[in-house]
Amino acid sequence: MQDFHHNRARALLADAEELFSKQDVDHAVTQMAGTLNARFDQPDSEEFPLVLGVMGGAVVFTGNLLPQLTFPLEFDYIHVSRYGDEDRGGEVVWKVVPRSNVSGRTVIVLDDILDEGETLAHVKQRLLDMGAREVILAVFADKVIGKAKPVKADIVGITIPNRFVVGFGMDAYGYWRNLPGLWAIKTGN
Numbered sequence: 566m567q568d569f570h571h572n573r574a575r576a577l578l579a580d581a582e583e584l585f586s587k588q589d590v591d592h593a594v595t596q597m598a599g600t601l602n603a604r605f606d607q608p609d610s611e612e613f614p615l616v617l618g619v620m621g622g623a624v625v626f627t628g629n630l631l632p633q634l635t636f637p638l639e640f641d642y643i644h645v646s647r648y649g650d651e652d653r654g655g656e657v658v659w660k661v662v663p664r665s666n667v668s669g670r671t672v673i674v675l676d677d678i679l680d681e682g683e684t685l686a687h688v689k690q691r692l693l694d695m696g697a698r699e700v701i702l703a704v705f706a707d708k709v710i711g712k713a714k715p716v717k718a719d720i721v722g723i724t725i726p727n728r729f730v731v732g733f734g735m736d737a738y739g740y741w742r743n744l745p746g747l748w749a750i751k752t753g754n
């Protein structure tokens with residue numbers, strides 16, 4: 566069983582194409598931190614935003630971005646999944662829902678990728694329904710899918726072509742969240 570997954574993961578990467586290097590990724594995250602710091606790290610600001618990482622894909626992005634934010638904040642996570650081990654999205658499944666600390670707050674949502682936008686549309690609506698004052702969507706990668714999305718990101722790290730990608734927290738069939746750059750896979754593996 567383990568050798569099956571090992572070999573399948575290796576084969577997936579052997580056929581993949583690197584779209585963004587670790588340097589590209591690091592640069593994009595630093596730019597995003599700069600945008601957030603420009604708004605929240607102000608001498609006269611008393612804001613104390615809630616930063617919510619959308620697990621599991623946002624784990625690497627979150628871990629890289631947070632130490633570059635220079636203002637007081639509270640961190641928490643939510644867990645939503647729509648792809649499971651597939652390369653096509655399905656129903657949005659909530660695994661960890663937002664906690665009551667969102668009420669009345671400015672909430673910065675961190676996610677790895679905005680693809681069809683269903684996940685973040687659900688997340689944003691749920692946070693607003695729970696009384697969030699403002700929801701800022703910060704996504705590391707925005708995929709160009711050639712059609713309208715139900716939600717728009719406020720802050721984007723990189724824009725990517727309409728291909729299924731792995732790395733920097735993103736997986737295909739559970740594999741390769743641990744790659745430091747971003748790779749496009751051949752789908753149908």
Ligand SMILES: O=P(O)(O)OC[C@H]1O[C@H](OP(=O)(O)OP(=O)(O)O)[C@H](O)[C@@H]1O
Pocket residue numbers: 619620621622623645646647648649654676677678679680681682683684685735736
């Ligand atoms: O814009 P969408 O088409 O809705 O897709 C984007 C979502 O898909 C991925 O999550 P996934 O369901 O794969 O769960 P994961 O975070 O555990 O990988 C990703 O982390 C986003 O949350």
Ligand code: HPA
Pocket residue numbers: 648678680728729730731735736737
């Ligand atoms: O291209 C993708 N890669 C990994 N996870 C995803 N979730 C939505 N789109 C993607």
